[in-house]
Amino acid sequence: MNYKKLDKLTVLDYILDVNSVMSYFGEDELQADEIGDGNLNYVYKISSIQDSQKALILKQAVPYLRCVGEDFALSRERMSYEIRALQKFYSIFPSFVPKVHHANEAMSLVVMEYLDSYTIMRKGLIERTEYKKFSEQISTFMAATLFYTSSLHLSSSEKRALVDRFNSNVELCKLSEDFVFSFAFMEHETNNKERVEDSKEAKKLFLDMELKEKILELKYKFMTQSDALLHGDLHTGSIMINETRACIIDPEFAFVGPFGFDIGVLLANFVSSYVYHSVVSRDDEYKEWLLLGIKEFLAKFQTKFLDFWSESKNSALLIEGYLDSITLEAYKRKFVKDILRDSVGFAGCEAARRVYGVAGVEEIRGIKDNLLREKAEEMVLKIAREFLMRYKTIQNCDEILEILRDAR
């Protein structure tokens, strides 16, 4: 099938030929509505006219960045990686990603579960919602997807086959390389002009060579360390959530990269939320909930990762009997601690790049009051700097929380 951009009308014609979708709707008549913020893709809600509870999402990529226009080319193959990642994550732990009803790489489209009663987590955190099950959920998702797509579980050939499926996600990896690790730390046209201009703090950051050397180390790791399949952009805007379920969406940045990256990105976005509530809502109780959430997420991640590992005796890396059990346990504990350390480093990059880079986060850049926003920015940068300067020697989760508590 040749690629064709669908619209509100042709999307229904397309759907009529897809058995897996039609069997979901049965005999109902269908309607299509365009929804979504439409930064990158076209998103349609396909729903039954007879039963509005029956609905699916159809998401199609176009070969440009939609919010900028057709002149800003961005290969629509990104949808292939999103589809592959959704399917892979689903095969490992189905409940944490939207169910895919139909996928078509040639058409760069996917039809999936409509997450009706869900909130984008970033908004929920701004509104001080306490998601009591989140640390349990996200730690399971991360431990499972990272472990089961790594050389600690897969065979050597399975791992190479996985790399093969994602290695060519060139454009989106390059976006991360540039925007997470480079441009936001130097004078660059893509940076947020308003935030950078006349900012002493921005100048200070751009001249902080000690810090930037650490960021460069982590950039190198991001580019060359093929640990496991990553979501690639796991901030709180990529999580749809309600009281019972957290659902990870938009994995178009997926690739096989370093263990610590997704964890670090999520940690950084919790930092942004913590800073927002330190500066804006000043809700100490909610701040404590956030800190507890971070601690539980990281601690449970480590425990679960080790639990999964204890069930995999043979893998690309390990052959049963190679190490005695005491040495093996020590090796594993060190391995997981190294993941935690790298996560803290990556969190530093992600938190800091949101301050002056092109893509700010609502919690910081969205603060209306100039003084408060500057205060929030300083606080984020302070935490990010501590993370980056100390990540290689972090011993445990409490140290991470201390860095947050100590920041003013």
Next chain:
Amino acid sequence: MNYKKLDKLTVLDYILDVNSVMSYFGEDELQADEIGDGNLNYVYKISSIQDSQKALILKQAVPYLRCVGEDFALSRERMSYEIRALQKFYSIFPSFVPKVHHANEAMSLVVMEYLDSYTIMRKGLIERTEYKKFSEQISTFMAATLFYTSSLHLSSSEKRALVDRFNSNVELCKLSEDFVFSFAFMEHETNNKERVEDSKEAKKLFLDMELKEKILELKYKFMTQSDALLHGDLHTGSIMINETRACIIDPEFAFVGPFGFDIGVLLANFVSSYVYHSVVSRDDEYKEWLLLGIKEFLAKFQTKFLDFWSESKNSALLIEGYLDSITLEAYKRKFVKDILRDSVGFAGCEAARRVYGVAGVEEIRGIKDNLLREKAEEMVLKIAREFLMRYKTIQNCDEILEILRDAR
């Protein structure tokens, strides 16, 4: 074209249709002779009957391990990776690999320069030949091929395209994972029975958990660290050499892996040679030449790698102006020191695995006298252990030489 195994007769028919080869031979009549040890592949010398100086090599892979038989399957796609690596290395520095006159991945064959007056370096080292230009040559080859296939030079998309070309070299990577890092350090049916049976030293090695944990770290790095295109099996048997030129052959194990691996493998094979001359020839002068060769090779590698780097201002990793020049220089120096350290670690794995593993080296396993051979084995293991326990903190080449000098 469908794959067909050629023989002494059909190889000439095949050649007749290949313009690039026929233009080399002109109007001459040709003859084919099967040569080579034929462990894995069929190798034919194609030569002119009129002018015996005119000759090329045709090498074809069969879908099994030839020396064991058709029952031992080994995908003939290994030849595709050999071809791709030869061509890539040639494009970077033509003089260090045989010139390829014709390559056909579908037929799993390559036609290349016949290296007439060359010796296999391993044999030359046993015979105490001093290759005066070798450290200069090999340091150039390694610095150039590693640097120019890394994210320190390539763009992000070029690097991913390179990974794509080699990522599926599954079977041969798996052989290295098993034989360099695992089986030779535990009871395993593939190990050399004669050497392992009743050997206290073998038992000690297999129970040396402190050491094996280090080997496991390096195995993990081998499997997941995508620094640069490696030869993958760069021992002294993969180098054809004479007084004027060193030529790297047989890169069928090529893949994108950690910087330190090829360097480490070559260092380990120099260690074997050093041990051989310590125990068997006891030629102190030659031993000094070997030590000097190691030192020069490693020191020159570092200098040249940094020289190439100084000419590449922009790459996947670096954007000009991101770091100030002092910080950048410090970063680069640390980077290259880390390569040296990893090389020492990989050298420890490679040297040690040759003692009890399936593939011994002539210098050690080939020693006829039992006592001398055992002494050589102990000495190799002693050096390998020092390498592995100390690789993370090695400061310079002299420390590496000291480890060799101190071993008895």
